[in-house]
Amino acid sequence: MALGIDRLRQLGGARRVVAITDGNLARPASLRGASLPVEVITVGDAVDNAAIVRVDVRSGSAVVGASGAGGERSEQREEVQAFLVVANFGAQPRDVYVTMRQDNASDVLGSRRVLVKPGERLPVVLTFRPSPGDYRKGLVFELSPRDAMPLDDVAYGRVPAGDKLPVFLASAGKGQGSDAQGAQPGEPSGGSVWIERALASDPMTSVTSGALADLLGKPGLDPDTFVVIDGACPPDPPGGDLLIVNPPPGRCAGTLVGPTLERPTLTSWDTADPRLRFLTLDGVNLRVASALEPEAATQELIRAQEGTIATDISTASRTGTLLGFDVGESDWPLKASFVLFVRNLLEQARAHRAHGITGPARTGEPLRVSVPATARDLQGIGPAGERLEVAQRAGVAVIAETPRAGFYRLAWQGPQAGSVVVPANLTSVAESDLTPRPLLAEGGGEVAVSSAAGQPDAHVEWTWLLALAALGFVLFDVWYFTRVPRPLRGHDSPAA
Structure with a gap:
């Protein structure tokens, strides 16, 4: 509205703005203080509408069985949990069924019958137990019976890729249990043992260890696998989020791995970064580390008095972290902050795996x-x-x-x-709320509101009459040339 008024203000002559709307403006304040005459024409009729306005699908666990005198034991099994919010924007209660099924399938995976009161937003939870073949498949959520606006009676989701995050710990070569002298930059380190222990301490991870060649040549690696590489820095490694430890000298994901620093003294770290939240590095001692030079100062994560020793190497598609030292050559694994650091990395990787996209997928948006x-x-x-x-x-x-x-x-x-x-998904309260609202111009301005039903027709279509007349001429022409000739009478006979 403001753009239209601004454009017309530059023109001369009689000027006015005509807005055609259903009467439910998302931003009624756009009519306030209009400097030009505004004519608002409302179309359509008010209808009651119920809609799915929120949907979130997650992977959880459910307890199956119960321990008792019969000797039964309870166990936890993976469960897909769909959280929906059903809103009723009408004036009457709505009794609806909320169902869940897979895309291109007719079998219902979950269903609930709910009564939604006028103006209420009711949370609904649907669950089912997935099989490995169900991972990353589409889910369709529906309200039945449908109403006058069926578009928002359907929402879409996706089955999460399992409850456990796959982790691959790759070493540059054999000998993860290194000797007492420690590993030089670019060599497999004794820190791999500590990293593996910290990864395995999370019960929701599935850790696989192997050589770097196993990682690079592994067919069918889960694209969301959290990858840890010790003692190497290959270009474009497969998998999802990435942690590189003790890389060799040279370029590594945009960061220059420089000379060795003997007994660096830690001075600061980026407490605003999610990977370093809830932890402190006070009292952490390193025997040796590599000086790192990132492309930008904003990529520095951990700084020592002698230089940077940890950087951010993230790209648009994955979160990457570079540690320029062997954690086994420090006392960091003996402190709680090391476990918190690894858990923060896993939580980030788990969140990226759950979404699989860089932002919410909403209709009308990229x-x-x-x-x-x-x-x-x-x-x-x-x-x-x-x-x-x-x-x-x-x-x-x-x-x-x-x-x-x-x-x-x-x-x-x-x-x-x-x-x-x-x-x-649509899942928009503003789009689904069809309740008519009064259109008032506050703060001055000339605004006229009228219904489209009371507007005169701007154009009367007469083409059908012309087509009918043309059809009559065609029929007459056909009749004239195909008529049966009259027989000749005596006085009409030609003279001999």
């Missing part, structure tokens, strides 16, 4: 999807099967527009070929 840096030949398919243009840069695939709700599918080729399903 869709950003994390893909491997080596991905090529990207193909995007929309909810109706239409092909979409996909732009790729720095490990992020972008679809410029998501015009409708549903599942958007991306597939790519390359060393880490794969595909992903991303749900896009």
Whole structure:
């Protein structure tokens, strides 16, 4: 509204702004203080509407069985938990069924019957136990019976990729249990043992250890695997979030690994970074470390008096952390802050795995999807099967527009070929609330509000009359040339 008024103010003559709306403005304040005459024409009728306005799907656990005299033991099993909010914007209570099913399947995985009072926003939880084949599949949530606005009676989600985060700990070579003399930069270190213990202390992780060659040549590695590399810095390693420990001298993910620092004294660390929250490095002593020179000062995570020893090497598609020292050559593993540091890294990787995208997928907004840096030949398919243009840069695939709700599918080729399903939802209270509101102009301004039903027709269509007349001429012409000739009478006969 402000843009239209500003454009018209530059023109001469009689000026006015005409706004056609359903009467439920998302921002009624746009009519306040209008400096030009504004004519608001309302269309449509008020209807009662119920909608799914929030959806969140997570992986949890449920206790199965109960210990008792019969000798039964309880155990925890993985469970998919879908959290929805159903809102009733109508004037009457709504008795609806909320159902959950997989995409392209008719079997109902979960269902609840709820009574939503007028103006109420009711939370609903649906659960089911997934199998490994269900991971990353699409989920469809529906309200039934449908109402006058069926678009917001459906929401979409995705089955999380399991309750345990896969972790791969790769060493540059054999001998993770290093000798007492310690490891030089670029060599497998004794710190791998401490890192493995800290990773395994999280019950929601599945840790695999191996050589670096096993990681780089591993087929079918989960793209969300948290990767820890000790003593090496390969370009574009597979997997998700990344931790590199004790890299060799040279360039490593944009950071220059420089000379060795003997007994560096820690002075500060970035307490605002999520990887270093809830911890302190006071009293941590290092025997040796490598000086790191990141591309920007904002990438420094841990600083010593002699130089930086830990940096941020994140990209658009993954979070990366570089430690320029062997944790086994320090007393850090003996302190609680080391376990907190590893847990923070795991929590970040778990959050990235749960979402799989860089932001919420909402209709009408660009869709950003994390893909491997080596991905090529990207193909995007929309909810109706239409092909979409996909732009790729720095490990992020972008679809410029998501015009409708549903599942958007991306597939790519390359060393880490794969595909992903991303749900896009309306889930908007402002869009689903069809309750009419009074349109008042406060603070001055000339605003006239009228209904479209009372407006005269600006154009009367007469084409159908012309078409009917043309059809009459065609029929007459056909009749005239195909009529049966009259027989000749005596006085009409030609003279001999």
